[in-house]
Amino acid sequence: MTGSVNILYFAALREQLGREGQQVTLPSNNVPVAALVQELRQHDARLDEVFAATPRIRVAINQKLGGFDTCVQPGDELAFFPPMTGG
Amino acid sequence: MTGSVNILYFAALREQLGREGQQVTLPSNNVPVAALVQELRQHDARLDEVFAATPRIRVAINQKLGGFDTCVQPGDELAFFPPMTGG
Amino acid sequence: MPVRVLVQQAAFDTGAETARLSGLSEQVGGMGLFIGQVRGGDGLLSLTLEHYPGMTETILHQLAQEAMERFNLLGCTLIHRVGRLEVGAPIVLVGTAAAHRGAALSATSFLIDRLKTGAPFWKKEEFANGHTAWVDAREEDEHAAAAWMHTAPSSS
Amino acid sequence: MPVRVLVQQAAFDTGAETARLSGLSEQVGGMGLFIGQVRGGDGLLSLTLEHYPGMTETILHQLAQEAMERFNLLGCTLIHRVGRLEVGAPIVLVGTAAAHRGAALSATSFLIDRLKTGAPFWKKEEFANGHTAWVDAREEDEHAAAAWMHTAPSSS
Numbered sequence: 001m002t003g004s005v006n007i008l009y010f011a012a013l014r015e016q017l018g019r020e021g022q023q024v025t026l027p028s029n030n031v032p033v034a035a036l037v038q039e040l041r042q043h044d045a046r047l048d049e050v051f052a053a054t055p056r057i058r059v060a061i062n063q064k065l066g067g068f069d070t071c072v073q074p075g076d077e078l079a080f081f082p083p084m085t086g087g
Numbered sequence: 088m089t090g091s092v093n094i095l096y097f098a099a100l101r102e103q104l105g106r107e108g109q110q111v112t113l114p115s116n117n118v119p120v121a122a123l124v125q126e127l128r129q130h131d132a133r134l135d136e137v138f139a140a141t142p143r144i145r146v147a148i149n150q151k152l153g154g155f156d157t158c159v160q161p162g163d164e165l166a167f168f169p170p171m172t173g174g
Numbered sequence: 175m176p177v178r179v180l181v182q183q184a185a186f187d188t189g190a191e192t193a194r195l196s197g198l199s200e201q202v203g204g205m206g207l208f209i210g211q212v213r214g215g216d217g218l219l220s221l222t223l224e225h226y227p228g229m230t231e232t233i234l235h236q237l238a239q240e241a242m243e244r245f246n247l248l249g250c251t252l253i254h255r256v257g258r259l260e261v262g263a264p265i266v267l268v269g270t271a272a273a274h275r276g277a278a279l280s281a282t283s284f285l286i287d288r289l290k291t292g293a294p295f296w297k298k299e300e301f302a303n304g305h306t307a308w309v310d311a312r313e314e315d316e317h318a319a320a321a322w323m324h325t326a327p328s329s330s
Numbered sequence: 331m332p333v334r335v336l337v338q339q340a341a342f343d344t345g346a347e348t349a350r351l352s353g354l355s356e357q358v359g360g361m362g363l364f365i366g367q368v369r370g371g372d373g374l375l376s377l378t379l380e381h382y383p384g385m386t387e388t389i390l391h392q393l394a395q396e397a398m399e400r401f402n403l404l405g406c407t408l409i410h411r412v413g414r415l416e417v418g419a420p421i422v423l424v425g426t427a428a429a430h431r432g433a434a435l436s437a438t439s440f441l442i443d444r445l446k447t448g449a450p451f452w453k454k455e456e457f458a459n460g461h462t463a464w465v466d467a468r469e470e471d472e473h474a475a476a477a478w479m480h481t482a483p484s485s486s
Contacts, residue, residue: 011224011296012308056311060294063229079226079294083311086225086254086295087210087266087286087431098380098452099464143467147450150385166382166450170467173379173410173451174275174366174422174442189345192365200370200417206438207363208431209348214356261356275364276474279439282362286431318432 002026003074005036010081013057016050026074033059033078034068056083089113090161092123097168100144103137113161120146120165121155143170176249177238181230183257186267191251195271198249204275206282208268214261217302221309223256223265226294230254233293237285245281247272252285254295287318332405333398335390337381339413342423347407351427354405360431362438364424370417373458377465379412379421382450386410389449393441401437403428408441410451443474 008021027039041048051057060079061070072078095108114126128135138144147166148157159165176198180186188209195205212221234252241250251269259265268285272278297309332354336342344365351361368377390408397406407425415421424441428434453465 008226010226010294011298015308060226060229063226063232079229081226081294082296082308083316084291084294085297085309085311085315086223086293087290095382097382097450098454101380102464147382147385150382150388166385168382168450169452169464170472171447171450172453172465172467172471173381173449174446187345188348189343192344192363196365196367196418196420202367202418203369204367205363205365207348207361207365208435209352209361209363210431211352211358211360213359213429262352262358264352273369275366275442279364279435279442283435286435 002028005072005074005076005078008077008079010079012082013050013054013080016054017047026072029073030071032068033061033066033070033072036072036078037068054082057081058083089115092159092161092163092165095164095166097166099169100137100141100167103141104134113159116160117158119155120148120153120157120159123159123165124155138167141169144168145170176247177235177242178249178251178253179231179234179238180253181225181227181234181256182253183255185255185264186253188264188267191253191267191269195249195251195269198271201273202248202271203273204271204278206268206270206272206275206278208266208282208286209264210266210286211264212259212261218261218299219302220258220260220300221265222258222298222300223254224296224298225254225256229294234289237288237292240288241270241281241285245270245272245277245284247277247281250281250285252289254289254293256295258300284322287315287322290315291319332403333391333394334405334407334409335387335394336409337383337386337390337412338409339411341411341420342409344420344423347409347423347425351405351407351425354427357429358404358427359429360427360434362424362426362428362431362434364422364438364442365420366422366442367420368415368417374417374455375458376414376416376456377421378414378454378456379410380452380454381410381412385450390445393444393448396444397426397437397441401426401428401433401440403433403437406437406441408445410445410449412451414456440478443471443478446471447475 249271253267270281405427426437
């Protein structure tokens with residue numbers, strides 16, 4: 001049984017992709033972020049280009065900073081963004 | 088030729104001495120603060136008592152922090168006070 | 175409530191925020207404040223602040239709670255503005271209240287250092303010549319945030 | 331005027347003081363503030379602040395000038411109240427404005443540390459039971475002030 005995750009993009013990533021996010025069906029349960037990103041890049045030339053051009057992309061899983069080795073479950077909220085520049 | 092200096096007391100010193108200051112005739116020009124204090128204490132039992140009981144008395148000469156080895160000239164303004172506790 | 179966290183478009187009232195911290199407890203002896211504003215120069219017109227709604231508030235609350243415990247604070251305030259802010263406009267307010275000045279001022283530094291690189295905000299610059307650019311994260315900001323990891327907790 | 335020094339009985343307006351610093355220059359990117367107030371406890375009712383008129387203003391101006399140069403400030407403010415101040419009342423405001431947060435916050439610490447033991451103010455405590463006592467200088471305050479002598483100047 002697989003399901004989908006909700007992906008959000010912020011700042012330069014959002015702008016370059018021309019979208020705020022997308023719904024993605026997971027290839028299987030318990031997918032590492034890195035594997036999911038690889039899959040997305042294979043099927044989306046624009047996304048591949050933008051991810052290749054953006055250094056140090058950060059990921060948050062369910063609004064909590066994670067790593068690209070963190071595993072994603074159906075129903076999770078994923079977010080990709082550049083290094084944060086608040087304050 | 089000798090002259091006088093104006094002495095001010097602050098905080099606990101002022102309170103214990105019961106006065107805000109006094110005019111003192113210098114025994115000579117160019118007197119170290121320490122010598123002047125010794126002279127004052129010899130002639131004023133109350134001042135002797137208060138100075139003996141107050142640790143770490145500070146001195147300012149013409150509104151500038153100095154030491155007990157600083158020399159005093161006629162017309163100077165001297166101030167004695169306990170360690171400062173601002174802020 | 176000792177902790178106050180706001181993410182908002184509107185400006186904040188520094189006097190009112192100070193009064194709130196001041197009145198939290200009779201034990202308050204010192205308050206530290208940091209206010210960041212849009213610095214001009216090189217033809218900059220404005221910054222536009224984007225954030226990750228929901229995550230931002232969570233992270234700021236966690237940061238505030240960490241500061242409360244680490245510095246034994248009596249209260250703290252984090253207010254961060256979002257949207258378009260012109261040169262000279264306030265962006266962020268960090269406020270802390272403690273029994274003594276050391277804790278209040280250290281906590282203020284801690285909070286702004288950690289907030290800069292640890293909360294999901296992003297800044298886009300807009301220049302008079304029409305050019306726009308996303309602000310790059312500064313390495314020294316990441317070092318400042320990391321330094322707090324290697325510092326022994328202290329409430330002095 | 332980048333430097334503002336006041337010794338007064340009246341309360342101060344933190345919002346107005348922040349606005350003044352904010353508006354000094356478009357180069358201002360960060361402001362640090364410290365506000366000290368009368369901390370309650372042990373039946374304390376009030377502090378009465380005495381000072382050395384004339385010398386106080388001179389010393390505060392010197393301190394402000396030293397901070398301006400050492401931390402490359404765009405402005406700073408020192409306001410110290412005198413007279414009888416009840417628990418919860420503000421005593422002192424230190425405010426700094428700089429291009430970056432590091433300089434603003436370091437200068438704020440520098441100014442309050444140095445002011446505590448280097449400016450001619452004295453505090454007398456008044457307790458609910460009628461007892462009064464002059465506050466003793468704290469050794470740690472003298473160490474904090476002295477530490478700035480051993481620290482290399484920095485505007486980071």
